[in-house]
Amino acid sequence: MPFLKRTRLVIALVVVITAGSGTARWSMAQDDGKRKEFMRLKLETAKALLEGLALENYELLEKNAIALKKLSMGAEWEVLTIPSLDYVGFTSDFQRAADELRDKAKAKNIDGSTLAYTKLTQSCVKCHQSMRKRVP
Numbered sequence: 732m733p734f735l736k737r738t739r740l741v742i743a744l745v746v747v748i749t750a751g752s753g754t755a756r757w758s759m760a761q762d763d764g765k766r767k768e769f770m771r772l773k774l775e776t777a778k779a780l781l782e783g784l785a786l787e788n789y790e791l792l793e794k795n796a797i798a799l800k801k802l803s804m805g806a807e808w809e810v811l812t813i814p815s816l817d818y819v820g821f822t823s824d825f826q827r828a829a830d831e832l833r834d835k836a837k838a839k840n841i842d843g844s845t846l847a848y849t850k851l852t853q854s855c856v857k858c859h860q861s862m863r864k865r866v867p
């Protein structure tokens with residue numbers, strides 16, 4: 732992919748992430764500081780992925796893809812107060828994208844990594860969107 736085209740894609744992704752973080756705030760998080768902190772870790776890790784893509788740092792990409800997958804397997808990820816089949820589906824989409832990103836980074840495939848990152852970001856947005864519908 733030509734450098735300029737890739738740069739434009741990365742910029743577009745920054746916009747997606749930035750736009751998402753401003754709105755991903757809904758009431759449930761208020762009384763649970765620890766979980767809130769955990770949730771914010773996702774954002775920090777996702778930001779590191781963007782850095783990895785922009786700088787073509789495959790080590791950073793692989794490390795953070797693995798970290799995100801691990802986060803998604805933690806107890807804090809489970810939101811038992813929102814019983815929803817969707818949630819399980821969104822979690823597996825998320826994990827699949829994290830695995831794909833790890834593998835593409837391992838193979839030093841920048842286009843594949845970028846695509847997997849996009850899928851991952853999409854899963855953040857979709858899950859949050861569905862949670863927001865449930866929690867006023």
Ligand code: HEC
Pocket residue numbers: 752755756757758759760761763766767770771773774777810818821822825851852854855856858859862
């Ligand atoms: C399977 C569902 C799901 C996916 C996928 C998901 N999240 Fe979340 N996220 C949640 C839920 C649920 C909350 C709210 C938790 C609460 O209210 O305690 C949340 C909250 C957040 C918050 C707000 C924390 C705060 O300050 O209150 C951030 C930031 C966040 N997620 C980032 C991300 C990022 C970045 C991704 C993708 C890399 C992502 N999330 C993917 C379910 C998900």
